[in-house]
Amino acid sequence: MSKNLSSMPVLGTQASAVAQEPSRTCIGCKNKDVRSQMLRLKAVETDLRMRIRIEPHSATLGRGAWIHKNPRCFAQARKRRAFSVAFRTSLPFDISELTDAFDSQISTNNESG
Numbered sequence: 001m002s003k004n005l006s007s008m009p010v011l012g013t014q015a016s017a018v019a020q021e022p023s024r025t026c027i028g029c030k031n032k033d034v035r036s037q038m039l040r041l042k043a044v045e046t047d048l049r050m051r052i053r054i055e056p057h058s059a060t061l062g063r064g065a066w067i068h069k070n071p072r073c074f075a076q077a078r079k080r081r082a083f084s085v086a087f088r089t090s091l092p093f094d095i096s097e098l099t100d101a102f103d104s105q106i107s108t109n110n111e112s113g
Protein backbone atom coordinates (compact mmCIF):
# COMPACT_ATOMS: atom_id res chain seq x y z
CA MET A 1 0.00 0.00 0.00
CA SER A 2 2.55 2.48 -1.05
CA LYS A 3 0.88 5.01 -3.29
CA ASN A 4 3.36 7.54 -4.48
CA LEU A 5 1.31 10.56 -5.37
CA SER A 6 4.30 12.68 -6.18
CA SER A 7 4.88 10.66 -9.33
CA MET A 8 1.61 11.81 -10.83
CA PRO A 9 2.09 13.69 -14.06
CA VAL A 10 1.55 17.39 -13.77
CA LEU A 11 -1.66 18.40 -15.40
CA GLY A 12 -2.26 21.64 -17.20
CA THR A 13 0.89 21.76 -19.25
CA GLN A 14 -1.15 22.74 -22.29
CA ALA A 15 -3.12 25.40 -20.47
CA SER A 16 -1.15 28.17 -22.09
CA ALA A 17 -2.63 27.72 -25.52
CA VAL A 18 -2.11 31.20 -26.80
CA ALA A 19 -4.37 31.91 -29.70
CA GLN A 20 -1.95 33.18 -32.24
CA GLU A 21 -3.71 35.04 -34.96
CA PRO A 22 -1.84 35.34 -38.19
CA SER A 23 -0.92 38.92 -38.90
CA ARG A 24 -1.78 40.73 -42.09
CA THR A 25 -0.31 43.78 -43.71
CA CYS A 26 -2.52 46.83 -44.03
CA ILE A 27 -2.49 48.28 -47.53
CA GLY A 28 -2.94 51.73 -46.06
CA CYS A 29 -0.33 52.17 -43.37
CA LYS A 30 1.68 49.08 -44.28
CA ASN A 31 1.76 47.95 -40.69
CA LYS A 32 1.02 44.41 -39.67
CA ASP A 33 -1.80 43.54 -37.35
CA VAL A 34 -4.06 40.70 -36.38
CA ARG A 35 -7.00 39.92 -38.60
CA SER A 36 -9.57 40.93 -36.02
CA GLN A 37 -8.38 44.53 -36.30
CA MET A 38 -8.72 44.60 -40.03
CA LEU A 39 -11.13 44.35 -42.89
CA ARG A 40 -10.63 41.91 -45.68
CA LEU A 41 -11.11 43.38 -49.10
CA LYS A 42 -11.86 41.62 -52.29
CA ALA A 43 -11.91 42.84 -55.85
CA VAL A 44 -14.68 41.72 -58.17
CA GLU A 45 -14.36 42.56 -61.83
CA THR A 46 -17.48 44.00 -63.40
CA ASP A 47 -17.68 45.89 -66.69
CA LEU A 48 -13.95 46.43 -66.94
CA ARG A 49 -13.66 47.89 -63.53
CA MET A 50 -12.71 46.39 -60.25
CA ARG A 51 -15.24 46.70 -57.55
CA ILE A 52 -13.74 46.57 -54.08
CA ARG A 53 -15.91 44.80 -51.61
CA ILE A 54 -15.61 44.12 -47.94
CA GLU A 55 -15.54 40.45 -47.13
CA PRO A 56 -17.27 39.65 -43.87
CA HIS A 57 -15.34 36.40 -43.60
CA SER A 58 -12.03 35.36 -44.95
CA ALA A 59 -13.45 32.14 -46.31
CA THR A 60 -13.74 33.26 -49.89
CA LEU A 61 -10.96 32.25 -52.16
CA GLY A 62 -9.27 34.61 -54.50
CA ARG A 63 -7.10 37.63 -54.27
CA GLY A 64 -7.66 39.72 -51.23
CA ALA A 65 -6.17 42.59 -49.36
CA TRP A 66 -6.32 43.78 -45.80
CA ILE A 67 -6.88 47.18 -44.34
CA HIS A 68 -7.30 48.47 -40.82
CA LYS A 69 -10.76 49.45 -39.66
CA ASN A 70 -9.46 52.96 -39.69
CA PRO A 71 -10.49 55.77 -42.04
CA ARG A 72 -6.92 57.05 -42.02
CA CYS A 73 -5.63 53.82 -43.47
CA PHE A 74 -8.31 54.02 -46.13
CA ALA A 75 -7.25 57.56 -46.99
CA GLN A 76 -3.65 56.48 -47.25
CA ALA A 77 -4.53 53.53 -49.42
CA ARG A 78 -6.44 55.78 -51.80
CA LYS A 79 -3.63 58.27 -51.95
CA ARG A 80 -0.95 55.84 -52.90
CA ARG A 81 -3.15 53.74 -55.20
CA ALA A 82 -2.66 50.80 -52.95
CA PHE A 83 -5.61 49.00 -54.47
CA SER A 84 -3.97 48.72 -57.88
CA VAL A 85 -0.87 47.37 -56.23
CA ALA A 86 -2.67 44.98 -53.94
CA PHE A 87 -4.84 43.52 -56.66
CA ARG A 88 -2.25 43.83 -59.41
CA THR A 89 -4.45 45.35 -62.04
CA SER A 90 -4.59 48.55 -64.02
CA LEU A 91 -8.36 48.60 -64.20
CA PRO A 92 -10.16 51.49 -62.55
CA PHE A 93 -11.55 50.84 -59.11
CA ASP A 94 -14.98 51.28 -57.70
CA ILE A 95 -14.51 51.84 -54.00
CA SER A 96 -17.94 53.25 -53.21
CA GLU A 97 -18.71 50.38 -50.89
CA LEU A 98 -15.59 51.11 -48.90
CA THR A 99 -16.26 54.80 -48.91
CA ASP A 100 -19.70 54.20 -47.47
CA ALA A 101 -18.36 51.89 -44.80
CA PHE A 102 -15.65 54.26 -43.68
CA ASP A 103 -17.89 57.30 -43.91
CA SER A 104 -20.37 55.77 -41.52
CA GLN A 105 -17.50 54.87 -39.20
CA ILE A 106 -16.30 58.43 -39.20
CA SER A 107 -19.68 59.90 -38.41
CA THR A 108 -20.37 57.49 -35.58
CA ASN A 109 -16.85 57.77 -34.25
CA ASN A 110 -16.95 61.49 -33.79
CA GLU A 111 -16.41 61.95 -30.09
CA SER A 112 -13.80 64.27 -28.67
CA GLY A 113 -11.82 64.55 -31.77
Ligand SMILES: [Zn+2]
Residues within 6 Å of the ligand: 026, 027, 028, 029, 030, 031, 067, 068, 070, 073
Ligand atom coordinates in the same frame (compact mmCIF):
# COMPACT_ATOMS: atom_id res chain seq x y z
ZN1 LIG B 1 -3.44 50.48 -41.39
